[in-house]
Amino acid sequence: GAVVSQHPSRVICKSGTSVKIECRSLDFQATTMFWYRQFPKQSLMLMATSNEGSKATYEQGVEKDKFLINHASLTLSTLTVTSAHPEDSSFYICSARDRTQEGTDTQYFGPGTRLTVL
Amino acid sequence: QKEVEQNSGPLSVPEGAIASLNCTYSDRGSQSFFWYRQYSGKSPELIMSIYSNGDKEDGRFTAQLNKASQYVSLLIRDSQPSDSATYLCAVNMWGFQKLVFGTGTRLLVSP
Numbered sequence: 001g002a003v004v005s006q007h008p009s010r011v012i013c014k015s016g017t018s019v020k021i022e023c024r025s026l027d028f029q030a031t032t033m034f035w036y037r038q039f040p041k042q043s044l045m046l047m048a049t050s051n052e053g054s055k056a057t058y059e060q061g062v063e064k065d066k067f068l069i070n071h072a073s074l075t076l077s078t079l080t081v082t083s084a085h086p087e088d089s090s091f092y093i094c095s096a097r098d099r100t101q102e103g104t105d106t107q108y109f110g111p112g113t114r115l116t117v118l
Numbered sequence: 119q120k121e122v123e124q125n126s127g128p129l130s131v132p133e134g135a136i137a138s139l140n141c142t143y144s145d146r147g148s149q150s151f152f153w154y155r156q157y158s159g160k161s162p163e164l165i166m167s168i169y170s171n172g173d174k175e176d177g178r179f180t181a182q183l184n185k186a187s188q189y190v191s192l193l194i195r196d197s198q199p200s201d202s203a204t205y206l207c208a209v210n211m212w213g214f215q216k217l218v219f220g221t222g223t224r225l226l227v228s229p
Binding site: 032034043044046049052091093097105106107108109110111112 | 150152156159160161162163164166205208210215216217219221222
C-alpha cells in the first residue's frame, strides 16, 4: 500500500508557542490530504481537507486562524498549531488520498504526531 | 441517525474463532467502503476496501457489501490475539471528498 509519513512523531512545547507538523506522501501524489485530531479513547475527528494549491476547507468548529494548513505540493501538507495551549494537546493524524488505487479514492494515514502542550 | 453506525463493543471472541464486525450507513449514494484497524495509541491502518456488492477476500479478512441494505461487514477468520484493536468502518459518500467514519468497534481476541 501507499506510504504516508509525518514529522515529528512527538512534540512537547510550551504554552503560547507554535508547532508545525509535516505530512508527506512518499510514493504517490496526493491532490487531497486530510487532517484529523484524536483525543484519548475518542473517535477520529476530521479537522480540515487540504487541496493542493488552494485554501483548506475546515470542519465546523475548527478555528482556521489557529490551525493553519498549507498544501504547497502534491506530496506535502503542513499543519501549524499557532499559540498552542494545553487543551490543544492531542494526537494529530494526517491522511492522503490516492486516486490511482482501483480507479477510486483510498485514504492512507500517516503514523500521527502526539502533541503535548505544557 | 448517524451517517455511519457501528457497535462500540467490545466484541470478545476466542482465539481461532471468526470475528464478525458490522457497519450500517445512511447515504444510499455512497460509493466506496473501507475498513481500518487502529491499535491503541497508533494511527488507522487500511485493512480492506470494497466498492461492489458481494464479498471480497484478502487472506483472513473478508469484506461484505450489501448496498440495498446499506450494510457492510468485515469477517476475520482464525482470529489471533494480535487482531485485538478497534476496527473503523469508513464510507465515501457521493459528492464528498472526505470519508465519514463510524465510531469503531473494539475487538478483543482472547488466547
